[in-house]
Amino acid sequence: MDTTTFRISVNRNAHIVEADPATPLLYILRNTLELNGPRFGCGMAQCGACMVLIDGKPVPSCSLPVRAVGEAEITTLEGLAPAGDTLHPVQQAFAEEQAAQCGYCLNGAIISAVALLRHSPNPTEEEIRKGMQRVLCRCGAHARMIRAIQQVK
Incomplete structure (x- = not known):
């Protein structure tokens, strides 16, 4: 090699x-x-x-x-967070909404949500669903993820 x-x-x-x-x-x-x-x-x-x-x-x-x-x-x-001891607002919202079960998809969900919110700071539910399309979650935490993304300001 x-x-x-x-x-x-x-x-x-x-x-x-x-x-x-x-x-x-x-x-x-x-x-x-x-x-x-x-x-x-x-x-x-x-x-x-x-x-x-x-x-x-x-x-x-x-x-x-x-x-x-x-x-x-x-x-x-x-x-994502500006300082090592804080959470990015999306990470904080996911924690508050308990928007994960096994956590395997969590990286992709949070990264995708951050990108979505940078592009569209106040997305509709349809925009959130489209922005999260590339994230496969088998635990069924989608509704909590959507709520978490909607609460980020």
């Missing part, structure tokens, strides 16, 4: 990583940078568990090779 040195920006910090250029970004985030927000789910960019924000847009990291990141700003669940 040939490795290349990459300079990536994750959660407002620059990182130098050595990896095969085809290595999925998810593997770099979890295995090299030890960030556990994005999770491996399906490995086919279909479930949302691995979602990260890339320049503010939700992107599945399991199918994105590290070579494709370039100088984009990557934000993971750990980097």
Whole structure:
């Protein structure tokens, strides 16, 4: 395996990583940078568990090779809050609404909700459902997720 040195920006910090250029970004985030927000789910960019924000847009990291990141700003669940000891308003709303059961989809749900609210600060229920389409939740916490997103101001 040939490795290349990459300079990536994750959660407002620059990182130098050595990896095969085809290595999925998810593997770099979890295995090299030890960030556990994005999770491996399906490995086919279909479930949302691995979602990260890339320049503010939700992107599945399991199918994105590290070579494709370039100088984009990557934000993971750990980097949403401005200070390490606080929660982002979406994280706080999800906690208050108990908008998770097993928690496996939680990363994708919160990342998708943050992106949605940045684009549409006061979304309708239909817009929320559309914005959450890429998140597969098998526990049935959808109604609580919608309520959590609606309460964020």
